[in-house]
Amino acid sequence: MSDRVNDLAFYQDLADLMNAHPDQYETLGEVDFTLGVLMAAEGGNDLRLRLRFEDLGCADVSPLSEGGEASCDCWLEGDTDSWGEMFDDITTNGRATGRRTINSLTLVGDRIDVRGDDPMGVDKFFRFNQTIQQFFDGAAQLAPSSA
Amino acid sequence: MALATDESVHELPEMTPMGNPLDWSWLRGTRAEWGMNPVPSRRGLTMMDIATGTYGEVLEEPPYRSMAPRGADIDEDTPDMGYILNHKSQVWADNVVELYEEAVARQWSSTRDIPWNELQELPSDIEHAMCQLCTVLTEIEMIATDLPAKWMWRMNHHFVEAKMFLATQIMDEARHADVFRKRALANGGGLLLSGSGDESLLRSILEAKTYTQASALLHLLGEGFILDVFRQGELIAPTHVEKKIFRLSMQDEARHVAYGTMHIRQAIAGDPDVADEIHEALDHGEQFLIEFGTSPVLSSALAILLGGGSEHIEDKGFPMQSLLATKIFTSYLARCERAGLNRIDRTDLPLELLGIDIDAFDRTGV
Numbered sequence: 001m002s003d004r005v006n007d008l009a010f011y012q013d014l015a016d017l018m019n020a021h022p023d024q025y026e027t028l029g030e031v032d033f034t035l036g037v038l039m040a041a042e043g044g045n046d047l048r049l050r051l052r053f054e055d056l057g058c059a060d061v062s063p064l065s066e067g068g069e070a071s072c073d074c075w076l077e078g079d080t081d082s083w084g085e086m087f088d089d090i091t092t093n094g095r096a097t098g099r100r101t102i103n104s105l106t107l108v109g110d111r112i113d114v115r116g117d118d119p120m121g122v123d124k125f126f127r128f129n130q131t132i133q134q135f136f137d138g139a140a141q142l143a144p145s146s147a
Numbered sequence: 148m149a150l151a152t153d154e155s156v157h158e159l160p161e162m163t164p165m166g167n168p169l170d171w172s173w174l175r176g177t178r179a180e181w182g183m184n185p186v187p188s189r190r191g192l193t194m195m196d197i198a199t200g201t202y203g204e205v206l207e208e209p210p211y212r213s214m215a216p217r218g219a220d221i222d223e224d225t226p227d228m229g230y231i232l233n234h235k236s237q238v239w240a241d242n243v244v245e246l247y248e249e250a251v252a253r254q255w256s257s258t259r260d261i262p263w264n265e266l267q268e269l270p271s272d273i274e275h276a277m278c279q280l281c282t283v284l285t286e287i288e289m290i291a292t293d294l295p296a297k298w299m300w301r302m303n304h305h306f307v308e309a310k311m312f313l314a315t316q317i318m319d320e321a322r323h324a325d326v327f328r329k330r331a332l333a334n335g336g337g338l339l340l341s342g343s344g345d346e347s348l349l350r351s352i353l354e355a356k357t358y359t360q361a362s363a364l365l366h367l368l369g370e371g372f373i374l375d376v377f378r379q380g381e382l383i384a385p386t387h388v389e390k391k392i393f394r395l396s397m398q399d400e401a402r403h404v405a406y407g408t409m410h411i412r413q414a415i416a417g418d419p420d421v422a423d424e425i426h427e428a429l430d431h432g433e434q435f436l437i438e439f440g441t442s443p444v445l446s447s448a449l450a451i452l453l454g455g456g457s458e459h460i461e462d463k464g465f466p467m468q469s470l471l472a473t474k475i476f477t478s479y480l481a482r483c484e485r486a487g488l489n490r491i492d493r494t495d496l497p498l499e500l501l502g503i504d505i506d507a508f509d510r511t512g513v
Contacts, residue, residue, distance in 0.1 A: 027260065029252030030190050032245075055190050101390060103397070104382040107474065108467075119481045120242075120408060126374060126401035127249065130394045 005039070005084045006047050008063060010139075015051070015058035017138045022056035025131060030055045033128045036064050036075030039083045039112075047080055051135075053128065058135065073121035076102075078112030086112075087139050095137045102133055177220035193248045194308060207235045207417075209305035217305050230303045232358055236417020238302050238309045240409035246402050247308055250315035253402075255395050257326035266334045266388050272457040273385055278336035279448035280380065281327040286341055287373070288323040290349045291316060291403065294365050298358045312406060319399040326392055342444045348435040359414045359421055360428040366407020368432045371482055372440065374400040375475040383452035404482065411486035426493060429483075433496055440472070473502040484508055 004010040018025065025031075031053040039047040050072060052060035069075040082105070089100040096102065106114040106125075116122040125132070159171050185196045197203075202218035209217070212233060213225040232238050240246075269277070295313040302310055331338050352369060355361035377400055380393035415422050439445070446468065451457050453471075454464030476496060480503070483490040491498075491508050498505055 027255065029249065029254075032249075095387060097387065099382060101381060101394075103378055103394065107378045107382050107471065109474070119478070119485045120405060122478075123374075123401050123405050123408075123482075126378070126397050127405065129397055129401075130391075133394065 011061045013142055014138045015061050018135055019057040025056045028131045031128045031131050033124050034072045036069040036072035038075055038077045039080045041080040073124045074114055074116030077115050082111035090137055090139045094140045103129055179220040194244050209303055214304045232302045236414050238306045239413050240406050242409050243312050244308045246406050247312040250402055257322055263333055267386050269385050272451055274336050276448040276451040278331045279339045281331035282338045283445050284327040285324050288320045291320040316403050323396050340444050342442055344438055344442045348439045351435050362407050362410050363425045364428055364432045366403055370400055370403045371479045374404055408482050408486045415487045476501050477503055
């Protein structure tokens, strides 16, 4: 799994999974949230993407330009190794566990942190946290061939 | 916009067969707007969709103090309900309509949505600590039902969306009291110690002199703190069952904080002098919060949970508590700035001890 975390197509697969099963998100309620993901990789192959969540789905997965995070409600910032470990945990256990949930990782904040220009935007990360966690947990459901 | 007039309706009786008078003015034409035809959004017909024309015009100072719905053709002699919060800035927040819809969409059930049968037997110290945390949370969550309820009936009904949002907050907090009470009992434990220090904080919030002071204490200070306690709860949750409890509760709490932050901003914009009374309330509230947050009962329970057991209180529990305290108060101070309150230069919080970088704040609000 961790070998795909730098691949935009991986996040599009997660988005497709979410969009194919709105019923699984219905009890969580609609979302209006734009999340940036900025993960630094050795060698400069950084992951920079924008996830746009609307209603019960992920409406857009797109690359994030330099400085483009300012257009997001907030963004996650860290390194691809930690990011990949989170997805490895998800695929191993079926969901993020222990201190590898997205809230836990950003609360400790030593390897992955949540940042934003506006505290109201950062607070959206908490308002929609269960939806975001479920979106990432979708990695456990992706077929091994696509993982 | 056409008025509600239908000239074809005529020769209607003026009295009922029982001799009671009838009033057909609602049928023959009122001053209220008619034929709005709001267009539902993808998620359905929201309060934002129907906020069109005069129905969406929230006045700074509504002319009536009754329960008459905003946008209706209101009798001039409609009674005064005794509302004391009659200015928009006293209750409103620019995000309150969206937050109401969000709250309605994201309601959950502690009975149905928590996989209670997947709880696992825990080491005794961890189970005790979780039960103690749940005891504290069960106790303090109901303040956030009592406080809005204390003020809602004094709010002008013109600001109905703000009252509707606060009604969702009351339901949210009832659910939190419910879910933490259930968790305390569900895994072989029970409720533990209710410390007297907790009640001091709650009383200071409940006895605030104005709604805006109360909102600053509750939404900005108290719930901002509890939001971070819920984040910690998710971090330290022994199983995915507790993680889900804390995540869902966190979502609710973040909505309340979002309302409070923007309400305080609106209150100060409407009357800059209000900032002084908010500062005064927070001066006291922060001291109570420090006492509450460092209470021997709560901090010892959190230290065990953060350390992963009583054997790791000192090498893991306390250091983690210290790290998280920095985050909690940094978030709080950032929200104050967003609300238009410069607390950095006024607070008596031990910023240096808390490890807060005061140069990171621009002190101008966003």
